[in-house]
Amino acid sequence: MAKGTTTIDVGADGVAIITIINPPVNSLSFDVLYSLKESYDQALHRDDVKAIVVTGAKGKFSGGFDISAFGGVQTGKVDQPKPGYISVDVLTDTVEAARKPSVAAIDGLALGGGLEVAMACHARLSTPTAQLGLPELQLGIIPGFGGTQRLPRLVGISKALEMMLTSKPVKGTEAHDLGLVDSLVSPTELVTSARRWALDMVEGRRPWVASLYKTDKLDSFGEAREIFKFGRAQVRRQAPNLQHPLVCIDVVEAGIISGPRAGLWKEFESFQELVRSDTCKSLVHIFFAQRGTTKVPGVTDLGLKPRRVNKVAVLGGGLMGSGIATALVLSNYPVILKEINEKFLQAGLDRVKANLQSRVKKGKMTQENFEKTFSLLKGALDYESFRDVDMVIEAVIENVSLKQQIFADLEKYCPPHCILASNTSTIDLNLVGSKTRSHDRIIGAHFFSPAHIMPLLEIVRTNKTSPQVIVDLLDVGKKIRKTPVVVGNCTGFAVNRMFFPYTQAALLLVEHGTDLYLIDKAITKFGMPMGPFRLVDLVGFGVGVATAMQFIENFPERTYKSMVIPLMQEDKRAGETTRKGFYLYDDKRKARPDPEVKKYIEKARSISGITVDPKLAKLSEKDIVEMTFFPVVNEACRVFAEGIAVKAADLDISSVMGMGFPPYRGGIMFWADSLGSKYIYTRLEEWSRTFGGFFKPCAFLAERAAAGAPLSSPVEQAKSRM
Numbered sequence: 001m002a003k004g005t006t007t008i009d010v011g012a013d014g015v016a017i018i019t020i021i022n023p024p025v026n027s028l029s030f031d032v033l034y035s036l037k038e039s040y041d042q043a044l045h046r047d048d049v050k051a052i053v054v055t056g057a058k059g060k061f062s063g064g065f066d067i068s069a070f071g072g073v074q075t076g077k078v079d080q081p082k083p084g085y086i087s088v089d090v091l092t093d094t095v096e097a098a099r100k101p102s103v104a105a106i107d108g109l110a111l112g113g114g115l116e117v118a119m120a121c122h123a124r125l126s127t128p129t130a131q132l133g134l135p136e137l138q139l140g141i142i143p144g145f146g147g148t149q150r151l152p153r154l155v156g157i158s159k160a161l162e163m164m165l166t167s168k169p170v171k172g173t174e175a176h177d178l179g180l181v182d183s184l185v186s187p188t189e190l191v192t193s194a195r196r197w198a199l200d201m202v203e204g205r206r207p208w209v210a211s212l213y214k215t216d217k218l219d220s221f222g223e224a225r226e227i228f229k230f231g232r233a234q235v236r237r238q239a240p241n242l243q244h245p246l247v248c249i250d251v252v253e254a255g256i257i258s259g260p261r262a263g264l265w266k267e268f269e270s271f272q273e274l275v276r277s278d279t280c281k282s283l284v285h286i287f288f289a290q291r292g293t294t295k296v297p298g299v300t301d302l303g304l305k306p307r308r309v310n311k312v313a314v315l316g317g318g319l320m321g322s323g324i325a326t327a328l329v330l331s332n333y334p335v336i337l338k339e340i341n342e343k344f345l346q347a348g349l350d351r352v353k354a355n356l357q358s359r360v361k362k363g364k365m366t367q368e369n370f371e372k373t374f375s376l377l378k379g380a381l382d383y384e385s386f387r388d389v390d391m392v393i394e395a396v397i398e399n400v401s402l403k404q405q406i407f408a409d410l411e412k413y414c415p416p417h418c419i420l421a422s423n424t425s426t427i428d429l430n431l432v433g434s435k436t437r438s439h440d441r442i443i444g445a446h447f448f449s450p451a452h453i454m455p456l457l458e459i460v461r462t463n464k465t466s467p468q469v470i471v472d473l474l475d476v477g478k479k480i481r482k483t484p485v486v487v488g489n490c491t492g493f494a495v496n497r498m499f500f501p502y503t504q505a506a507l508l509l510v511e512h513g514t515d516l517y518l519i520d521k522a523i524t525k526f527g528m529p530m531g532p533f534r535l536v537d538l539v540g541f542g543v544g545v546a547t548a549m550q551f552i553e554n555f556p557e558r559t560y561k562s563m564v565i566p567l568m569q570e571d572k573r574a575g576e577t578t579r580k581g582f583y584l585y586d587d588k589r590k591a592r593p594d595p596e597v598k599k600y601i602e603k604a605r606s607i608s609g610i611t612v613d614p615k616l617a618k619l620s621e622k623d624i625v626e627m628t629f630f631p632v633v634n635e636a637c638r639v640f641a642e643g644i645a646v647k648a649a650d651l652d653i654s655s656v657m658g659m660g661f662p663p664y665r666g667g668i669m670f671w672a673d674s675l676g677s678k679y680i681y682t683r684l685e686e687w688s689r690t691f692g693g694f695f696k697p698c699a700f701l702a703e704r705a706a707a708g709a710p711l712s713s714p715v716e717q718a719k720s721r722m
């Protein structure tokens with residue numbers, strides 16, 4: 001069956017309307033592209049057609065090339081058209097070179113290949129709110145249908161590079177200012193205006209522009225060279241592990257130097273190479289994995305509709321509570337923030353205010369919008385105003401009896417439909433709700449700090465949480481622009497369980513002789529935003545130790561007990577807040593290594609009776625990465641095998657969004673599979689013989705390695721903990 005099509009409808013005015021139809025976003029599958037060519041051939045041959053308007057069905061121009069076809073292209077399972085067919089034969093030599101003018105009528109979105117089709121037209125009309133962009137780089141590729149050549153000629157090299165390198169779309173209004181769009185029109189007027197515009201072109205009343213040959217927006221060679229130099233330097237600094245942004249600049253440059261047709265061919269060749277790269281495979285995996293987190297078997301396939309959440313209460317105005325309240329008001333939820341006394345309440349309200357004001361300072365929010373948003377927040381010291389809330393998120397300190405009391409109170413004051421959520425990161429939710437009879441509406445809403453910025457939301461369900469409540473929270477998660485991952489109830493859930501061995505491995509290496517700053521360097525070179533020691537400093541030793549206690553209690557057989565941090569704490573080192581941790585910090589929070597740290601490491605070694613292992617003192621960067629991350633893979637396997645995560649891809653998203661694992665490596669499980677279960681198992685087994693249980697591969701990993709099977713293939717009959 002064809003995947004999408006185009007239709008052609010010729011009006012009495014002689015304008016052919018070609019409509020792209022491929023729900024949900026009118027992506028350009030090969031079927032759509034072949035159909036587009038057929039519709040064009042028809043329009044160009046018919047005598048009753050004077051001009052053409054291209055548009056997309058149901059208010060969306062096109063979301064670009066069909067990303068689900070990448071897999072087929074990569075494996076060679078899909079027959080690709082002949083080289084350059086789409087960008088040269090169809091878009092350049094058929095659409096742009098036609099003797100009949102084309103106008104793109106853009107509503108909703110024109111992204112990637114969608115915008116490239118529009119740019120091959122002779123004019124573009126857009127609604128003010130449509131999103132236009134070339135976000136291909138976020139998928140590890142470059143635009144492949146002429147975008148690298150036409151966009152610089154329409155908006156200038158600098159802006160074009162910015163749009164491509166950041167993958168950020170612009171709104172119709174900005175596109176108009178940039179010259180990417182010729183006129184702004186309301187959605188209801190769009191096609192009528194585009195018809196008129198096309199006929200005006202036929203009559204010579206409007207210019208008829210082939211973007212590929214436009215030169216008025218191009219800078220001089222000298223200026224262009226400077227822009228490319230600056231762009232390359234920026235890319236090398238910001239994304240040193242990535243090749244495709246540099247390829248993008250090379251391809252744009254080739255078009256400027258050798259002409260746009262040569263540029264089109266270079267674009268084609270580079271695209272073909274990049275689409276088969278590991279980076280592209282990983283990023284496409286992340287694209288679908290991110291969208292897959294909201295598809296939870298046995299929950300989202302029951303036909304349940306999310307209930308409306310009109311009002312939310314947040315308990316606790318500390319760092320987490322105020323961040324959560326900020327995220328909610330930013331998405332227009334009226335919020336009650338409850339605290340135990342005036343002083344704490346005021347501090348909580350002030351924190352939300354400061355979070356919002358920082359957006360105003362950064363130009364992300366107008367003063368007027370700030371006033372409106374902040375007015376959605378009300379403070380409370382008791383539960384009286386909780387009588388009509390639809391959801392409560394508790395974010396008080398991690399104290400079991402306190403939480404039990406709070407949930408018992410909530411049950412008394414909140415309406416019976418109200419969702420009772422806890423932001424706990426460690427405590428068993430069954431315990432939290434043990435003094436209530438409302439187990440079906442108790443759920444975890446685990447945010448990451450700062451909650452209004454970090455994109456991940458762990459939704460924790462117990463075996464009693466009702467699917468309806470999960471569906472409701474998934475919907476709120478979407479509305480507050482979080483990526484929700486539904487996980488089962490256990491100590492540390494998915495993210496913290498994976499995080500724990502990460503820092504533990506680093507401490508083990510250091511105590512056995514590896515240089516700590518070398519570890520941080522190797523890990524950041526691998527692509528993490530910071531190394532484990534810099535991270536522990538940032539989080540603070542207090543939090544680190546408290547989390548460690550939870551793990552020691554729950555998973556003693558695989559906890560590495562290091563004395564380094566407790567010894568440092570004795571000397572009032574607590575991380576960045578005390579300006580002294582594993583690094584020293586200046587006024588601007590810049591970190592520099594501290595030679596004194598050696599003394600704590602040596603003392604820890606002598607207490608634990610550890611001698612320096614000469615091999616570990618000279619570890620390669622590759623070994624550092626593997627010894628730090630294979631224990632993380634091991635824990636991720638346990639989380640998966642226990643049914644805490646439903647899909648391996650959910651752990652990929654959790655690692656990318658919760659831990660900062662580089663998305664271009666596809667997430668923890670995807671990366672592990674790229675190395676092979678057998679290899680990981682063998683290495684862990686070898687290390688566990690020398691360094692003990694911390695490295696011991698779990699049964700799931702052993703089974704997969706023995707079978708030569710990928711870690712991410714579904715778990716049969718998982719012992720579900722949900």
Ligand SMILES: C[C@H](O)CC(=O)SCCNC(=O)CCNC(=O)[C@H](O)C(C)(C)COP(=O)(O)OP(=O)(O)OC[C@H]1O[C@@H](n2cnc3c(N)ncnc32)[C@H](O)[C@@H]1OP(=O)(O)O
Nearest residue numbers: 025027063064065066067068111112113135143144145291
């Ligand atoms: C040769 C060319 O240069 C190469 C290209 O064009 S590469 C493609 C470039 N285009 C893109 O990168 C755009 C990717 N898409 C997006 O950013 C967003 O999906 C969007 C802004 C279009 C819509 O966002 P939103 O409304 O939040 O919906 P979202 O959940 O993301 O997508 C809706 C559905 O459309 C699918 N989808 C979106 N864009 C798609 C695409 N280009 N191809 C295939 N499927 C796509 C999603 O997978 C999702 O499917 P699901 O419902 O089964 O999970």
